[in-house]
Amino acid sequence: MSFAANLILASVRMAVPLLFIALAELYSERAGMVNIGLEGLAAIGSLVGFLVCFVTGSAWLGILAGALVGVAVNMIYAFATITLCANQIVYGMAINIFAPALASFIYRVYFGTGSELSQITLMNGIGIPGLKDIPFLGDLLFNQTPMVYLAYLLVIVTVIYFGKTRSGLNFKSVGEHPKAAATLGIPVTKIKYVSCVLCGALAGVGGAYLTTCYANTYTEGNVAGRGFIALAAVIFGRWTGGGILLACLFFGFCDALQIRLQVANFGLPYQFFQMIPYIATVVVLSLIGAKKAGPRAGGQPYRREER
Amino acid sequence: MTKFKRALTSFVVPLLSILLAFLIGAVIMIVLGANPLLALKYLWKGAFGTAANLGTTLAKATPLIFTALCACFAYKCGVFNLGGEGQFIMGSVVACLIALQSGLTGFPAILLCLVAGAAAGGLWGLIPGVLKITRGQNEMIISIMLNYVATLFMGVIYTSWLRDQNIPQTPAIPDSVKLSRVFPNMRFTTAFLIAIAVGLILYYYLFWTSNGFKLRAVGYNMTASRFNGFPVKRYILASFIVSGAVAGLGGAAELLGTQFRLINGFGAGYGFDGVAMALIGQLHPIASMVVAIFFAALRTGSTTMQAGTGVPTSVSDIIQALVIVFTVAGMALVKLPEFEAFRLRLSGGRKKEAKTV
């Protein structure tokens, strides 16, 4: 297959974990919760996913476990920021320190400190018969692991949810103008908690994907900043499902590109290529500027009116 | 609340968090089949028991003090500098280049390395700072991205440009450029003294100078500061640069004092650790330094603990992480109006509250 086709395929594959994590943040921010602890959530999701897959042999159970642990850890964040009104940014950082430490601890306890890395078998791809034989598009769209299909499905569900359902409209209002939502009888606090559950689950899934479908081992730091790039993807994608998909594809492309450039060996040390996704994020964010886009009440604690 | 009472309350939350974290740590130890009291004994011995151990603790504390001060100073101005790691690394990279390439030796070399390291860190901190001033937000994500860029750049240095033959590390810096130990049998070097000095200087600046006073005002209330004529943007930019410089200085000092070469994993995690310590230290420079030493003690002691009782070192990581989780939640809890009402009810209104008139 040609270099370009290969590149595009790889972009898609590398965009998927980012997509899960970015969608996680979308649900969170749409309810006014800015969660920068995604990196931590993905880290522990990836560890638990790996562990469960290792023990049970099922990648699916690993993914599920990743989701559950993501929810559990994110509930700490939810309680601290929604009920105790702690600063969301500060507490997100706390999660970024806590969750990887927890992940590391569990790994050491279970696998010991030997340098040999345990391995699992990756999730199998599922080709959709017939469609997968279409040249190029077949491989791209119809011959991937189920998680990829799930990711696409999730994008579609998200777009429909926020665009066309009554519940989705109410959900969005919580992040835009919680006071107005409250006067209309919308349960603001409940929706905020729900958004944290979704965020934790999807970020955990994104992390679990990394160790069950992408690589077959767990190493510390394997999330490699995706949790933060996801934050940028949400901004870049203008807080819409479709936009985030494109943003993640872009960053996935940067990721895929830099690997290929390394291999192509232009004489430049490979780390310069590895920098591409990160520098791309900086450039993109600087260009977009920070006009107060995104849910207007994002990051602000919600306090009930006096009764 | 008087100054004394305020200080007391800000001690209580971190102290309780530490106790609670240790309690949970003890539970984990029991589950793993170890005796927590024995483990704690080994922990203490490992951290402070002998002169050598104390020396290692202080040596480990040194880079943490720098990054904690970096985060602390930035946050005092209301700025979230999450790029401490990148600034630390850039400082060490520049110091390494000078140490290996410049041909200078002795004290002038050391001085140049440290100053250049600070400058590099300051410049690296300037990037998100300028973007915040001109474009508004997102300095957070940008500074974190720059952490990765810095780490990769350091990788370039030790894997290709200044590689030590076939090993992915730079050659060691010449002995004359190394910082010397304060006591021959203790690992910590003059780097530790420099860190303490920086901490004291920052403390003095923040609490005893007019500029520091204004900077804190800006961090507390930007609007009132603006109305009272303070040049808010200038202070924000300065805080990015200074905090970056402190981190950069830390990186240079770590290179010259402890590591002597750039290698994979240099500086890893120090940035976020620094943020954690600053938060636990209630953003006070002196308290942050104490917290840094405490955390270093935990880390140093935990290897002895593992050797003595089999409790893995990662338990101490968990304890550290729990401390921060509890501290920040505790700080938020204490600020809630419901908590204030609860506290007043407890004291039965006997306290002479000045809400009269």
Added chain:
Amino acid sequence: MEELLRMEHISKRFGDFYANKDICLSVAKGEVHTLLGENGAGKSTLMNILIGLYQPTEGKIFLNGKEERIESPSQAVKLGIGMVHQHFMLVEAMTVFENIILGDRNSKGLFIDRAARRREIEALAEKYGLDVELDKLITEISVGAQQRVEILKALYHGAELLILDEPSAALTDIEVEGLFAIMKKLISEGKSIIFISHKMREVLHISDRITILRAGEVITTVECCKTTGPELANLMIGRELAPSHYEKVDRPKGEAFRLTNIEYNKNSKHNGLSDVSLTVGRGEIVGIAGVDGNGQTQLAQIVTGVLTPDAGELDLKDKKIAVFNPNGFIEDGVSLIPEDRNLQGLVGNMTVADNIVLKQTDTPQFSGGKGFHLKKKTIESYAHEMAEKYDIRCASIDQEVRNLSGGNQQKVILARELESKPDLLVAVHPTRGLDIGATRFIHDCMIEARARGVGILLISADFDEILEMSDRILVIFEGQLMGEFPGKNPPIDEISLAMTGK
């Protein structure tokens, strides 16, 4: 007419303070009932009780003869009460259509049935003459259109009783006419309206009955056709001219500052200034009277350099100002008692002593070597001196200033601003929320400053204060100055009328 709403003996207490005291209000079906009163008269509190945000300390509410307890906003909506707040509760990033159907409980189904909902909304809009563009974003439509959306939203959720809170505050004259037409249509279709306003022209034009509130109590309820503007103004402000405690000054000695043809955001009546010219002399107090939200905020911020005017000139002590920044103005001798003491004046987390010397930490008095070493002992004793002189009551000057009561916080600001020997003092609502003792003290300080030759611009919605303190009175309404009146023997009726736009 049949009675729709009856509020009986409603009281609302916050601590020791009665925001509403023994209020009885009756609204008939199909009438426009106006609530008239100054800032702080208790209108907002009463309405918040009606829409379920507050619970009354005492009293009962009857709707259609049946007693109801309104315990939450959604319950108020269910009972057919809808409110259009002064600050709109609209989501700016959503369209008109989306805002109207938000929180809708009546439709069934997961998906929004856009076609059906649109038909319903368009029918309603047609019936009540509310012209709206359903697919535009809130940010894209005019303020008048936004208000129509709010009204339509209330109607869509089934409101029979509509509360309009200062609806004309942000509208142009033409839009106000449009609003009246809509109100008439609503009435003709059987709805009832509670109309809150301080603008006499409108009140007289549209009301059926008027209830006047003052200091949390009902003064009386009158029929519109049986009263006049001056009588209402009197009832609303309700004071005889009590002799002021202070002497008035006739001729100031020179000019402290002068504004000429200042314009800021001039198309906004709520947040702008249009062709404002005034002078404040040295040793004189000029009072700007007017209900909140007529441009006072902008005026204060321009005179202290926080905002830059779009047009016009400002002269400080006969020197024309080119650059507007707070630091320059402070150095030129301008002091400010700000509108919002906690947001704009004090650094809450710093101590009383810190806040007193906030602007002076560079001076040789308080620091050695140009700010290099703060003389903490000196600062402490100075703060003690100031606390003594300005009667600041606190447990200690090391206390965080946010823990002080409002009155004492204001005294801290006063200490800071007056001791810097300003030439011009701008005081915005300086005694808002303070008790009599604190108010008197602050007024005494201001008079003392006046005697020392300070020019004072006093901006306040508290009419008592303006009458008490001013040597000259100017009235601001919708961003314009409505007239100048003497401070000695002020013509209260004329001033009241001017405050309401006539």
